[in-house]
Amino acid sequence: MPPSRVIQLYRKIPWVQAASIGLDGLHTLLEVLDKMDAVFPPLSAIVGGLTALRDVYERTKRNREVTEVTAARLDRNCGILARRIEQDPTMASNFAHADYAAILQVLIEKVRALHQHSRIVRTLSSADHESALKSVCDEMADVMQTLQFELGLSIERNTEAILREIVFQKLVYAHSASYNADMSNGVSRRSCTEGTRFTILRDILVWARDESSLPIFWIYGPAGQGKTTIAYTICERLAHNTKHVSMISCFCSRQQDSHEGKVLIPTLVLRLAEQSASFATKVVAALTRQSNLGDLKLEDQLYPLLVEPWKTSVAGRKDLPPIIMIIDALDENEAGILFVKGFLAAVQAGDLPGLRVLFTSRPDPELVKLLGSDYKDLVFPKSLHFDANVNSDDRRDLDADIVLYLNEELPNHRNAPDLIALADVCAGLFVYASTAVLLVKPKDRVSAGIQKEEEVIRQLVTKASVAIAGIGQGHAVQMDTLYENILQEAFGSTSLQEQDPSSDPRTRFLLTFIIVSRIKRVDMGTVCYLAGVHTDVAESAIAFLQSVLYTDPTSKAIFCYHTSFEDYLLRTQGIAARRTRKWIVQHSWNMITTDQDRTRFDFDSRKPWSLDEGDVNLLDVSYAVKLAELYPQLIQPGLSRLHEARAKYSATVSTMQTIARTRSPILRYRIPYLALILFGF
Template identity: 30%
Template sequence: RRACTPETRSEIIGKLKAWAKDTFTESSPIFWLSGLAGTGKSTIAYTVCQYLKEENLLGASFFCSRNDPNARDRKNIIPSIVTQLLHCGGALFATALCALPLGTILPDNKQHVNELLVQPWLRARASEPDPRKRHQHLVVVIDALDEVENDGPELVAELIRALLAQDTRLQGIKFLLTSRPQPKIVAECRPIDHRAIYSTEQISPDDATDDIRRYLRVELPQLHEKYPHSVESIVKHCAGLFIIAATVVRYLDPPNDPLSLPQQKKRLADFENMNVALPKANKHEFRVDSLYRVVLDQALPIEGGDEHEYAKRVMYAVVTARQPLTVSELAPLVALHSEPDEWTDTDAVTIIIHRFHAVLYTSGHDHRVRTYHKSFRDFLLSTVRCNAHAEAASDYFYYRTTTCLQVMEKALRFNMGGFPSSYPLDIDDQDLAKRIKMNINKELEYACRFWATHLSSLRHENERNIREALVHFFRLKVLFWMESMHLLKIDCRPSMHLARDWARHLKPQNKDLNVLMAAVDMLWASFINNTTSQSTPHLYISSLATVLAMSAMRSISLPDWQSSFPGLPTVKCTGILHEPSLLIIQREGHNASVHSVAFSPDGMRIASGSDDLTTVRIWDATTGTQVAKMKGHGDSVLSVAFSPDGTQIASSSGDETMGIWDATTGAEVAMMEGHESCVYSVAFSPDGMRIASGSADLTVRIWDATTGTQVAKMKGHGDSVLSVAFSPDGTQIASSSGDETMGIWDATTGAKVAMMEGHGDSVSSVAFSPDGMRIASGSADLTVRIWDATTGTQVAMMEGHKSCVYSVAFSPDGTQIASGSDDSTVRIWDAATGIPVAKMEGHDSKFRSVAFSPD
């Protein structure tokens, strides 16, 4: 990184210096500097860091970067800042941090700001005996928050809440934040004092032009002296964008291969002849793109030969890499042929990198190849901005995915750790680290870590032979991949989540692939959640053997892994003990009551609806981690349901609306209006074409799931409709109400089929059995009841709950019923006899919703 050229960006730098030194309590603890790509935010931030360091005011800095996995990962930001503060925040801060309870030194990402920074800082300041030190302060700089993967806006929100809250307002520390003006970040930054918000767009055009002119005079002194008019044409084209000026400087003056003045003039002519017909919108972006096209025309060899194709592969390998790679790591990944030849030589890669010197560079400290600015990557991967190379980018994602699969196919094998025995724990194996380094080289490590990431970027129309390669990989090699990932201390679940999401959109669906992926999820969960994971060989000896036996007992289809391991212990499973008190995962994330939960059809995700911020959230059912958060309702989310194909989620709210959301991206698909009061319940029809809803306006309604239009409205209940459910064949809808009754309705015409009575209080929930022959109900009269769906007669009544029963659900095989109650228990009942099977406790409050996983 480098600082601003002297006497440039003077206004904003002066403003930041004054803010940083202002110790008055009225001074905002946060300053937000925003600006479009290429306007110099990072350079300004670095310049301010230098000043703060000289003034002994710099507490910490973190420069986020999409180029670096560690610098784009949310979990590293606050711990890094805290570590830096320990060196300058005094012994009291260190003591306060060390006073955290055991196990909270690295809490969940969502707790970092409060647990690692705010609370220790408050304790340290409160115990500071010297009044003079209480008035001292430090500044923390976090640059490019828009480059944090997924969680940038959330981190901004947490910092703002912590720093501006009256009860925890931090004294003695300030934060300078920079980012692009992304809508979510803009929304989160609204509470900041307007005097502490500055956009590079506020720099006057004349000042921006003067700054760039000074910069070019310093960087290109000979060219400016000899050809001042040509340099002035650069200034004009830059239009205040420093990214253009810096790229032109590198284009005209390569760092490792200086050009003569005539050569510089020749290249400058290419730039001056550039046709720039500015569009009405995105003018800044267009100027940057036009420069990048000039750079590509100069750097790429003539089309039609191997050299041109090779140069493109190197270029795309750099911009799509999930972590920066060295030249030696790039070489085998961009080879044109499978056999070693001139195109696997590191010298060839080095030559290509030099050709792209204006946009790519090799870092001096770790020798990894990076882009100078993320706008080059954005340009190359945009079908709109770089249409000439868009198809090449798509092809490269295909190529990169297949290359990773080929690398793993060739290198992965049984016992990647070279274990001589399964008896010692990994931690006791003194030579394990050496064997891992020897058996898993950087090329294989990259393929293991990022094959799924590249797969997720592959358009489905370009899948070609990918699905067959994936099926082949999952039949056996995936076991050795899991072993390697465990040796590398990397969780397999994020990769599997990406792969499942990609496979979910295949048309037609590949049943074999779905079965294989489910088997991998089952095996990894069995291994990683067990103490046997302390010894890697037990992935095979214990977990694989046990999972194979359990799958046979439960008639679950698994790959023929047994035949590949004839020496695997044979486990005979005579039964499966259901331990009712065993809580597998308890996940916190909502900040208020959770009203409804639903499993996705493949059992891999859970949707939830809550009072907090009117959100619907999606969770990974294996890890419990939050996958997506959807906002759009204006009141509590009271019910959620997955579509039968798992692609959409329906929600209902106290704001009288229902929403449909994309289950992968979390994007809003539709918002349906029509009810005149709270909508308590939603349900998809088995074919996914209709949605039923029940409301406090006493009606049941049916909606077209594609258009969102109302199809039918059914009246008959005398109080709020609290629950609705489709029959398995989609011909009927059951409803329950606060009027102590249940209704059955024709799902096509909306006609009333039957009304069932028997409960002595509100009926909170109804559910059809999988065969459609029975209906279960739960009521405020503390009972769970079973009814004949054909005659409407009561079949059984189960008593045991001590308070209102809010939710009931049949198991997928119809043999059991789960019920959740206000008495803080979930109970399992035999669906045939009504006999209680199990009682589960875990929540400190009421169970509003229960759901069985599909398996």
């Protein structure tokens, strides 16, 4: 039947005439179908049933208010569906043999049965007919709504061809940012233990599915409260519901490439482009106009690379649910705070409709001000800061969750009194519990036996109880006590201040790793070079510290299980850290120069070994790291290359010396480093 004839019949249906609505949706749908080479079976079923609908409604007494709602809803879904099909007919044809065709056909048969019955029994109660017909039409509208919804999502997610554009290939993004990224380091992110964190997970999922709620959900709390595990669990659950929710993730970590500020916006843009073809198209246009967008500073990237493409592509996502963006450990990205400032301003200005965000972070003062005060009308905040001495419902729930976690990880001690006592001294800190598990049952090692494990558990409880009795409870006290116990076992002392880095290679290795990790992640060989130790020493130190450190078997890089251990060492071992920084710089200098060089380039006698410990900072260490990485390139080609590099270095001395004298004295000994880096390699 031609579309024009169907529309004429549709206009004659009394409930359509009674409803104060237009026929734009149906009219558009029929025109689109008429243009398609192949008929779309589910929609043909809808069109074919309109004549029957007309006759049935002519024989029923109409309720204007009810029929108007039904007609409007059905017509609206026709219009949306028409737009989807016209947008991508090929994608629409993929749905031709889906369940929708069969379901709609069943519903049409119900309409035809009503039609036939009303012709035979003209005196049948019109209320019965009206109720039955309304039920069928509502079901048809439900099916069509689901169809247009899934078709719309399929079109938006059909981004494979767009992402092959060369401009996307040039974007530098964080490979470790996705929640389920292959970390290839023996340790992966994990979800919450079954049955734990029920309340917070429920609250987030309710927020994620309620489009009318605030656009931002912020989880904040001190290190070790399980924020990353909660975020991971939310990602898992939303990922399993892709028919109704689109989700992207960006997990930041100081120990991974996701800590770099320069990759934050490109990573988010790439992940959003994977979920939205309309957005991806606008990003391609932006990168074509300005090819260096991916290389700019975050504040220069945010609007042209993210906000504007999103804002101008909103029509393509009309009638689709929002995309949920989950950004974990925001404070561990170098540009995290800067990103939040710009992002919140864009949300407040209405430039990011249909984009909702779950942030997790520590309670950094600037983030607290932004998310908890300046833009509080946009944010649903949820604190995980349940202090150790607070007897609240949240804290009791958290303690119960930790018991479940310990039972799962240490099944040989399930609900044993000592295990319950261990859960109590964890003081609501999941990082304490997970570290304790590694102390009791080291990863990838054969168990020492139940009795030995029980002994370790009792020792942990006893030492923590003594500390609490002497100092009092509190998260800092709990974690410091745990880490002190680990250092005591590894080094025979709770303080590395007592160890001279120049004479104790294991201490020097540990502190060198911690200091260098604040600059960049390097492999074990580079750390050993900077610390001046053999790999046997490094492996021994890691073995003693296996509850807090591990090595990536592929890259040989070293990682902390939790960054709170890094924070603890730098906070409590300041003197030893300063000594180690000086050692790193001095050792690096000794490795790349000769006695003759030291005499020849005497910049006011300001050599690394003549500096005070307090003079050496991370900038100096960064030079040493650079030289450590380049050193093999210098010596492998042979001595001729070495002499050539030093000749270049010598030729720049007078210029560099002049520059050095115009700077602070502390910079003077850095000039040889710069000369070697800039002119020697």
